[in-house]
Amino acid sequence: MNRRLDVSSQQGFSLLELMVVVAVIAILSAIAYSSYTDQVVRSRRAAGAACLQERAQFMERYYTTNLSYAGAPNPPACDAEVSPFYQVSFVADPTATAFTLQAVPQGAQAERDTQCGTLTLDQQGSRGTSNEDTPASECW
Numbered sequence: 001m002n003r004r005l006d007v008s009s010q011q012g013f014s015l016l017e018l019m020v021v022v023a024v025i026a027i028l029s030a031i032a033y034s035s036y037t038d039q040v041v042r043s044r045r046a047a048g049a050a051c052l053q054e055r056a057q058f059m060e061r062y063y064t065t066n067l068s069y070a071g072a073p074n075p076p077a078c079d080a081e082v083s084p085f086y087q088v089s090f091v092a093d094p095t096a097t098a099f100t101l102q103a104v105p106q107g108a109q110a111e112r113d114t115q116c117g118t119l120t121l122d123q124q125g126s127r128g129t130s131n132e133d134t135p136a137s138e139c140w
Contacts, residue, residue: 041112045119048086048103049140051078052121055088055101059123069094069123075101085109091120099123115139 055075062072072094077083084107091100103119104110110117116139117130127136 037112041109044082044085044109045105045113045116045139047082048078048088048105048109049119049127051082051086051088052101052103052119054078056121056123056125059094059099059101068096069099070096072099086119097123 058075059069059072063069066072070093074090075088078086078088085105086103086109087106088101088103091102100120100122102121105113105117115131115134119139120128120130127140129136129139
């Protein structure tokens with residue numbers, strides 16, 4: 001018996017089925033990319049906060065040696081991984097008994113981290129942000 005191959009019995013994907021699969025992959029990719037960028041912003045913010053705490057410890061060592069915060073040099077730069085995204089400096093010159101450090105987001109971090117913005121830390125360990133609508137506990 002010689003059977004002819006019927007066109008309707010061929011196996012494969014139609015163009016419509018292929019386009020549905022492509023659309024589903026595009027939607028999943030958009031969700032995954034958005035989640036990924038959010039996590040990158042959070043991890044960079046955590047690194048900036050850690051750098052700020054290191055600089056506060058530097059200030060405490062300076063105070064232990066000099067019995068004053070006044071005259072302390074600008075804090076050393078953060079690690080190479082943090083420096084492109086946060087600039088650490090004093091809000092104002094330190095006084096004999098007080099200082100306030102800030103970590104200002106730079107570049108892409110400044111554009112994407114609108115929730116917290118600039119992080120601050122003072123001699124008492126009080127943490128703050130430039131966005132008053134967001135509690136500091138959510139950013140630190």
